[in-house]
Amino acid sequence: MLANFLEYEFLRNTFFTGIIIGIIAPLLGTFVVVRRLSLLADALSHVTLAGIAFGLLMEKKTGSPFFTPFYSGVGFSVIGSVLIERLRSVYKAFQELSIPIILSAGVGLSVIFISLANGFNTDLYNYLFGSVSAVSRQDLYSIIIIAVIVCVVIFLFYKELFLLSFDEEHANVTGIHGKAIHFIFILLKALVIAASIRIVGVLLVSSLMTLPVAASIRIAKGFKQTIIYAIIYGETAVILGLISGYYLEIPPGGTIVMLLIILLILTIISKNVTNRLKERKHRANNEVIE
């Protein structure tokens, strides 16, 4: 089954991209989830869609190579993440308000750009739900660069990001530059979203950041273990999802996310079963003692 993926270049690009985002999305996703920012990823992905629509429009109107949908998607995503932070400080008591504001702005802009270009048909469909054939060699190179940046920054700032996620107040007391670190973090988030959209699509990109973590958090001990398990979940779903999506002719966004949901349900059930068994054993032991 893998043979096809390695034989054709477009599939190879997709496969390598999948493996990369299967690592970086859950890696960053762990920090996003524990900071309770899961929904913000969703808002950002819709802003990225506006950027992609803008890029497609410019590509169509000007033919300029500087406005590829990928780069304008990254640009909008970064600007969107900065705006979300601004809004969060404007509405301190209603921080979640920044989500519908930015999300609807993203969708609104997308609709305008799409209609200005008189529709994009298949291209847009691929951006919404992901595609196994949409990754060009250029895209793959950009995604590799993004992945290297994300991994290096997280490696370098791991302990600061961890402290900031756990206890922002304490981080500030100890003299860490919380605001700067947080800014770096939201830039990374924007980059990861832009990189993942090619494969899982705008509508499902946040799930690749959050679902693996949701499953891993049920069984992991500690933060590092949560990250490692999340990557294993993410990678499993991406690889199987890409292959099954290709053979079933379904956009991979759908197959990857449904695989993640299945993995999540299996994890929750098995955790509950083991918990119950432990309890029963515990009770039995107590009875013997009595």
Add this chain to the structure above:
Amino acid sequence: MGNTIVNMKNVSFHYGSRQALSNINFQIKQGDFTGLVGPNGGGKTTLIKLILGLEKPTAGEITIFDTPVQKYKQKSKIGYVSQKANSFNRGFPATVAEVVAMGLTAKLGYFKRLSKEDKRKIKQAIEQVGMAEYTHENIGNLSGGQQQRIFIARALVSEPELIILDEPTVGVDAENVEKFFDLLHELNKQNITLLLVTHDIGTMTQHANQIVCLNKTLHFHGKPSSFQSLSKEQLSDYYGHPLNLVTHQH
């Protein structure tokens, strides 16, 4: 007496036009166990923020280890256990060892990772608070009192000379409060200076060697025994409302 660790001279602080603290003068010397008491809204947390350098005094001067607080950079010499330690996200996936390691973040500085020596210190800090068997347990699975011990260990791991605790026993049951104070007493014996904000005046007067009572201004500064011998009227006057002083006698 030991060296002066915290020195406040004529310190005042305003939030906008509202005066929170007015003309505060007191010192904390090395080895002191200071109890900071006073009514809610009396400025206790503000005072701590000033000492930690999170807020700037509107007037007056604060020195930490003889350095003006705004210029004081060696933050690892001060450990801080906040009130909020009780209300962190309990589902957060972090082991006890990972939480305690956070205490070294600032001391190590950027781009540095934990050395073997640091890991030994982490282990030692966890042992010091009597939680060694929980080292690899998720922090969320521990009780409130146990979590508070872990936050003490997090403060201890950077080998501070002063530990500031802001109402650390809120939400901890009576038996564990007692044990918690025993632990603080142990630390104090090891020459760690403690500044503790608390509502529990009774327990406080047993352990501290000086009491500071704050309600916008400094109402009392002295030995616990003289604080206990204050009349009910005087205390009510300081607190701005009647107060029943519960004392624990052993």
